[in-house]
Amino acid sequence: MSDQENGLPEVRKWPELKLPDLLFTDTVRQAHARIEKEWDAQQRSACQTAAGRALWKHVIHDPFAELLAGETYLTSLHEKIKKDCTNNAREISGVILAVRTLWFDSKLESALHSSSGRDTQVVLLGAGMDARAYRLSCLKESHVFEVDLPEVLQMKTTLLQAAMESTNDHRHLTMKAKSLTRVVADIRGNDWLEKLQTSGFVPEKNTVWVLEGILYYLSHSQAMQVLKIIADKCTLTQTVLLADFMNKSSTTLSSSVFHFYSDWPDHLLPSLGFSNVKLSQIGDPDAHFGLMPDPLNLFNKLRTLPRSIQTHPDDGTPCHRLYLVQASGSPNQTLP
Incomplete structure (x- = not known):
């Protein structure tokens, strides 16, 4: 092929x-x-x-x-x-970002489809420069909340406004979501949920939580607090979590930036209250999107090794893994 x-x-x-x-x-x-x-x-x-x-x-x-x-x-x-x-590299730079984006897009769409999408809330924690509210038509019945620091949300607003003012054809720049609310809050603190609710988030409504590229920047205690707050919502309503986790070896890629890791997020999340957890690795059937054709690329080689192995037996290099995890729960669930 x-x-x-x-x-x-x-x-x-x-x-x-x-x-x-x-x-x-x-x-x-x-x-x-x-x-x-x-x-x-x-x-x-x-x-x-x-x-x-x-x-x-x-x-x-x-x-x-x-x-x-x-x-x-x-x-x-x-x-x-x-x-x-x-250099005919087996992995082209940026492919991991492309696959990660497509995985989150596809899982978000399927989660909204399974709940009929009606009145479902979507919360993007640490939203950064995410533009899903403007590009995903599956959000047309959803209330979207972007949570991030004030300087990030203000900068994003400034840039998007510049785009709107620069063109007479706004058709491809229109918002796809039913509504979009930007919530100024620091998820490393204790009051972000309160600020989210003040901004119109309803805890009792079905919610999809999107944590893309954010958890590993938090300390262990901060990340666990965020995950517990979301898991607690399973007792109120249908709750879906989409998140990516680094394993321990991956945090060494940048010792000053990455902190939180989980080698077994599919064990961690059920212990917090999620009843259904599915874990994928880059290159798995639902996480390659035709972008991983070389069976000898880094990601495909890692997938064949047991997840407990931290260094590659062929060359002794650390096994840097990124886990893509979908978890869900609801008030009528049965925990394993």
Whole structure:
């Protein structure tokens, strides 16, 4: 099967980077200059994620991704992709962000479909530069809440407003969600749920919680507190959690940034109150989307090893794993 049949551009023909004019307007330039100057590594990771979505646009349609990523992160990732293509690398840079995005998109859509989507709330914790409310039609009956720090939400609002003002054709920039509420709160603290409820979140309504690329930036106690708060909602209503977890080895990728890990999130979440948990790894049948054609790439090689193994037997390198986890629970559930 060719790369094109697998959803990949021909390896040596990755599109050249063409930056949109909007990135060079004063408002957008100044906004991204502030990001570089004022944001920490965790906050800037939101721009890196947006860059991944922008450069893998042959599989992800995100009309705001380039704008939210900014020139610095688009250029940096594109250079890595070009180098990977030149070297015939088994894993192209950004593919993990593309697969992760598509997994969250597909699981969110199926969760909303199973609940008929009516009046279901979707909470994006640590929303960053997520534009799902503008790009996923499955949210048309859902109330979406984006929770993040004030500087992040304000910057996002500024950039999106710049996009709206720069075009006369707003059809591809219109919001897809039934409603969108941005909630200023720090999920590392104790009052984010209270602020969410003050903003219109109803604890008794069916809710899908999306925690993409956020848990491992928290301390162990902070992450556990967030997971427990969400798990507690299983006693009130149908509750779905979509989250990604790093294993212990993965936190060594950046000793100063990554903290929380779980080698066995499919054991952890039932202990907190979720009755159904499904774990996938990058490259699994529901987590490759035709983007993992090489059986010898890093992710496929890891999938064949028992999860208890921390170093690869072939070369002694750490087994860096990212687990994609869907968990759910409801008041009438039976815990295992």
